[in-house]
Amino acid sequence: MKTALAFLLAARRCEIDDLERLALSCELVQAVSELVHQLQRERGASNVFLASDGARFGAQREAQLDASRAAEAEVRAWLDRPELGGERAGASVLGGARLFTRIALALHALDALPEVRADVAAQRCRPDAATARYSEIVGALLALVFDAADVAVDPEVSRLLVALFNLMQGKEFAGQERALGAASFAAGHPAADAVQAIQYLVEAQSQCFRRFEAFCGVEVLRQWQALQSIMPLAELERLRRVLLASGPGAPLDSARAEGWFACCSQRLDQLHEVEVALARGLGEACARKIAATRDEARNQASLLQALSAASEPRAPLEMLMGGELADEAVPARTAPGAERVEAPGAEPLGPRLGRSIVDLLHAQSQRLQAMSDELDAARAALEERKLIERAKGLLMSCRGLSEDEAYRLLRQTAMSQGRRLAEVAGATLALADVLARP
Amino acid sequence: MKTALAFLLAARRCEIDDLERLALSCELVQAVSELVHQLQRERGASNVFLASDGARFGAQREAQLDASRAAEAEVRAWLDRPELGGERAGASVLGGARLFTRIALALHALDALPEVRADVAAQRCRPDAATARYSEIVGALLALVFDAADVAVDPEVSRLLVALFNLMQGKEFAGQERALGAASFAAGHPAADAVQAIQYLVEAQSQCFRRFEAFCGVEVLRQWQALQSIMPLAELERLRRVLLASGPGAPLDSARAEGWFACCSQRLDQLHEVEVALARGLGEACARKIAATRDEARNQASLLQALSAASEPRAPLEMLMGGELADEAVPARTAPGAERVEAPGAEPLGPRLGRSIVDLLHAQSQRLQAMSDELDAARAALEERKLIERAKGLLMSCRGLSEDEAYRLLRQTAMSQGRRLAEVAGATLALADVLARP
Known part of the structure; x- marks a missing residue:
């Protein structure tokens, strides 16, 4: 017969398991964030290549394909991990059915890449069509990061995932702005609803970055703020103004296309630096949480062992834990010692130990409640x-x-x-x- | 390299796993609901026994102890299931850390039973103190049912769990009302704030039963409505009126204590009938859902197999599934056939199959989204x-x-x-x- 204590310790072990599964999801998110960045660069280079009828960015685009493929290989290596195969695959990630469906959608989107690349190489499609096809793939990858953030189980890690998702989403809006603006400058006039669309993308970026700032933590926030001072923001705003002031009667200077592209690209690369720092912080936060939870579980076990030794000299911790450890350590479940521990009328645990278990139970229950409240707060941002x-x-x-x-x-x-x-x-x-x- | 299809199928398997874990939680909930009912009966019998200075309900109480112990043994048998021991315990239930902590709290509460019973048998405590101690145990068991409802993952089963929790909670308020009323009638006047407390309990019951009615489903609702006509509701309302109209100046007729107790007990037993029907429905709903999800997964696999046979005669389903099944069925991952399936530029899946996978992916993603929305709606009631x-x-x-x-x-x-x-x-x-x- 299992005791309250056995389930108290089992609950701790569940927490550690959950954190380990969260760490696994975070590794996927890191790989995906790198892939998204490379695909955004590939989209940009393809855009210029197509808009210039193959005259420019040919070599850059080729080099970029290698970087993109390397990033894709990292994501696929994660997906090929042995724990994600076989019957128990669902138990090895958080939010199994939901995350796996998102992965399937993302993989399906990625399957379109070779065809898009072939069309770009042969200059078989218009720049805006290529941009749209790349954006669809990036969208599927972002949706995966979103779901990973939404199913996370630790408040601190969840907050970082929410921050990372918003940074990535804001950066994607910035990438779409780059494409739209570049096409408008290159054409010498903005496309049909480009002005409205750019206004929307600018507003959407600032919303995302506000949410990112609210969740990214002190250290990354400091880095972010330092970066603002070296980002080409003044130049970007000046070019945006030119773009937004243009219209059917006010043609754009197509010589500015290059300046616009360079300025936006510099900003995207700098946003990526923050992304990398945040992704690294994510991994560290998981490792720290796992270590801390392990320590707490060990301390809790030692405390109980010390107390049990004091109040019941012959009751080792193994016996205290009843059915759970007894299954492994004690031959028969009905060992008289184990029975004694479970007869609460006789208070064999000793009043101090009994009290400690109550305290631990209530502390654990309140801690889980507080964590769940914090989690809800982080998820509300999604x-x-x-x-x-x-x-x-x-x-x-x-x-x-x-x-x-x-x-x-x-x-x-x-x-x-x-x-x-x-x-x-x-x-x-x-x-x-x-x-x-x- | 795993394909989108492999993760689509893995997601399905996760759904089945989740439903199986949900079915396991539902079995615990069924056992707990029976134990709560027996403890409520034991509390009532103990109350009369103590209030009559041991003159009444001695034999009933003894008989009830056996029924309570049998119900407790059922709960403990569930807890001793082998899948709940060892390293993978957390993966075998839904909401691991949270549910295990609740189980630990419930077990700890149950550990107090032998002492309460000994105190009642020796008439060492007052009826209201005994009632409070039983109510605390029942409260810990109800909290367990609440958490099981809150972590459930299927909308239909969640709705039934929300209904069951509210029925159990309402019945517990009814049980507390019985105890307070019985004590008041027996004493010849209501205790300090008994009138206010009974008003509160009556209101709380009707709130719970309203929520129960909103979620219990058509069939149980019909049974519930039929039961209303044979419940002693008129008698209960009459006695409540007598009780609420009493005060320091208007003493209660202590001869009515018995009538009150009998009337309340009859109602509690009838509520329990609905509880049993609902708990049975819960098990059936789980089994039905598991069977339906398995069927769907099989149909999905057959559809894909048929399509793959039509468009690619030599590609069996095993090969289609890429890494996942290939690990088991195909010796080398880089089997040329498997490679071909994965080169999407060449569309080896054939357009029909490719289209079907997209449709399945989007349908699955939308279904999961709809389920999650329905789940949120059921949980909002908690x-x-x-x-x-x-x-x-x-x-x-x-x-x-x-x-x-x-x-x-x-x-x-x-x-x-x-x-x-x-x-x-x-x-x-x-x-x-x-x-x-x-």
């Missing part, structure tokens, strides 16, 4: 995106739109009404019944 | 209790109160201000900073 995803899903199923069409519809509505995307998504969901009507 | 638990925790840590004192303070505040307990809890939490000040 709610907006969930609203948007749900609204997209609704539009796809009720109006038969593709994912991209649904997103554009939401974004255009937000832009034209001057409302935030999440507000429009919330309003869409509130109209679910109306939309579902045939 | 939010009130979480608020109350958090407010209790805050008062305990900031004001140094015991759990019971914290609860009484919240309840008294709610009663005196005519507000709902959850409102008072919310207001308490909003004042966290003020309360935390030394």
Whole structure:
């Protein structure tokens, strides 16, 4: 018969298990963040290559393909880990079904890469089409990071994952801004709704970076702030102003395309430096948490052992733990000693030990409660995106739109009404019944 | 190298695993609900036994002890299941650390039973003290059911668990009402704040039963409504009126104690019938879901196999699944056939199969999203209790109160201000900073 103490210790072990699975997810997130960065660079180089009819960035693009492939290989190496195969695969990651489905979607998106690259190399597609195809792949990878953040189980690590997701998402908006702006400058005039779209992307970036700042922790925040002073922000704002002031009557100077691209790229690379620091911090936070939880579990066990030795000289810790360790250490479950420990009427644990167990139980229960509250707070920062995803899903199923069409519809509505995307998504969901009507 | 398809199938397997772990939790919940019922009966019999100075219910109480012990043995048998021992214990239940901590708290509470029983047998304690000690044990068991409901992963099963928890909680309020009323009638006048407390318990019951009705499903609801017609509700309301109208100037007829007790007990037993039906439905729902998910996974695999046979005659399903099944079935990972399947540029899957995988991926992703939304909706019904638990925790840590004192303070505040307990809890939490000040 297992005792309360056995389950108290088993709960600790679960915490350690959960942290180890979280550390595994964080490794995937690190690899994915590197791959996203390389694909963003590849997208940018492909864009210039196509826009210049193959005259520029040919060599850069070739070199970039190698870097992208290396980053993809890292992600695939993670996916090939032996613990992710076989019957127990679900138990080795957090949020099994959800994360695996996201991985499947991301892998499927990545499967499109060779074809996109071939089309770019043969100059078979327009720059904006290539950008859109790369962006779809990056979107699938970002969704994976989002879900990893949403299923995380430790408040500190969750906060860092929320920060990293928002940094990556903000950087992706910056990458899309680069592409749109470069195309506009190169063409000598902004494309159809490019001005509105750039305004939206600028606003979306600042929202993401605000959330990133709220969750990234003191150290990364300091690095981020130091970086602001060397980022080409003044130049970026000047070029944005030129871009936004342009219109059918005010053509853009196409010679500025290069300056715009260089300025945006420099900023993206600097954002990536913060990303790398944050990803490293993620791994360290996991390791630190695992070590701390192991230490606490050991201290807890020693405390109980000391107390049990004091109040019951012949009761070693193994016996105290009842069924659990007894299964391994004591031949028969009904060993008289083990029985004695479990007869609470007789208080064989001794009052001090009994009291300590109660204290440990209540402390553990309150700690788990506090952790769960903090987790909820970190996850709340992910709610907006969930609203948007749900609204997209609704539009796809009720109006038969593709994912991209649904997103554009939401974004255009937000832009034209001057409302935030999440507000429009919330309003869409509130109209679910109306939309579902045939 | 693993394919998107391998992770699509792995996600399905995770869903089945999760459902199996949910089924295991449901078995615990069933055993716990039976134990709670027996302890409620034991509490009632002990109450009468002590109030009559041992003159009444002696034999009933003895018989009840056997029933209680049998129900406790069922719970302990579940806890002794081999999958709950050893290193992988955390992976065999949902919400590992949290559920195990609750189990430890419940076991610790149960450890007090022999002493309570000995005190009752020797008539060493007052009826209200015995009631309070039993209620604490029942409270720990209810908290376990609550957490099992809160960590459940299937919307349909979650709804049933939320219904069962609310039915059990409502029934426990009914049991506390029985004890308070019995003591008041027996004493010939209501105890200090018994009138207010009974008003609170009546209101709390109706809240719980409303939530139960919202989640229990059509079939149990029909049984519940049929039962209402044979429950002694008119008699109960009449006796409640007598009780609530009494005061220092209006003594109670102590001869009515028996009628009150019998009427309340009959109702509790009838509530238990619904509980049993609901618990049975829970097991059936789990089994049904597991079977359906297995079928779906099989159909999905057959569909893909059929499609792969049509578009690629020599590609069996095993090969399609890439690394995952290849590990078991194909000797070398770099088998040329397997390689071919993975080169997406060449579209070796054939357009139909490629399209099917995309459809399956999107359908699975949307289904998981819809499930998660439904789950959130079911869990929202548990939010009130979480608020109350958090407010209790805050008062305990900031004001140094015991759990019971914290609860009484919240309840008294709610009663005196005519507000709902959850409102008072919310207001308490909003004042966290003020309360935390030394």
